[in-house]
Amino acid sequence: MTKAEWNQSVVSREEHRQQKRDAVLQVGAKLFNDRGYENTTLDDIALELNISKRTIYYYVQNKEDILFECIRGSLEFMQGVAKELADGEGSVVERINLLTSQYMIHISTDIGACIVLTQLASLSESRRDEIRKSMSLLDNLLADLVRQGIDEGIIKPIPSRMITAAIFGAINWTARWNRNSAVTDQAELAGVFSGIFLDGILTTKSAS
């Protein structure tokens, strides 16, 4: 990021601050994902943003603060999906598709990938709990949908936690090899994965 980019798009004072803070989070997340959380310093982030470390402290208190904000971003995203599912209509298959495809897109962003790529061992116990809580939100939602599908006779009677582990495993791993659609378009990949998952768990072949 150049100095000019950092200084541009000034709106209100508060909006201005918010935008710069977002830039710190964005670049922090990217470096955590590229180099590992342990191998990234606030100096690295300041250097990448072309600002001083002192300026960074105006937006965040420390490195863990950046990570925590990224995790909070993921939690908000997941709460949004949960609300959309609670408010909306649609068959079990449609709802599984909505959940997995949205998660797949989220996880391919730098902010989203943090939750998957950061080694939990590097974090304090309370931060670790935050990540686990965030993860289990979608996990529980998908498990509920799977159990509903089993009750309806459209999904094979497999332990629901094994199904969610297979699906989230495949999705989470994409954060390692296809972040920011580095190899293939993540939205297209989401469609292909969806076809594999659904035929894999449905009692009859899906329409796809």
Place this chain on the structure above:
Amino acid sequence: MTKAEWNQSVVSREEHRQQKRDAVLQVGAKLFNDRGYENTTLDDIALELNISKRTIYYYVQNKEDILFECIRGSLEFMQGVAKELADGEGSVVERINLLTSQYMIHISTDIGACIVLTQLASLSESRRDEIRKSMSLLDNLLADLVRQGIDEGIIKPIPSRMITAAIFGAINWTARWNRNSAVTDQAELAGVFSGIFLDGILTTKSAS
């Protein structure tokens, strides 16, 4: 590990050394997986083995040496699977099952999980290449089998790399949550995953 365990089962001098070296690798791998490679020191490993750091240097040169030996163990495992597939008979489905179920068991061990859980960013470029080479060996084998299945008309005409990414993603992720069968028996899980994967990619439902 107690001092008594460390000293027991002495055979020949060379065998003795080999066994103690294996114990260093085993404990090293476990700590890397539990705490992260960056967060583990040779002191931690010595403490866990109840030996001095000086004794550790008799078996390995440094921390990266331990990780490298674990990676080499995985590479040997993968070469073994490759040989078994090359020498053996069996349908495409049977061979895919052989490859994935064996890999799934391997990845649930501490030595096997290292290759998946270690952040590549923590390693030197040459070590990183070793891991990639090792990973791509099985990846290429599975992709070949998938393409053969597509040619035979039994597997859906999906880009083979998307199929291997889905399958290996789901398997690799188990190293995060089910190492040493912590949650559920990994061999049983391998059977369930196999049923999901196969129905997910075959043009007709599998016999399972």
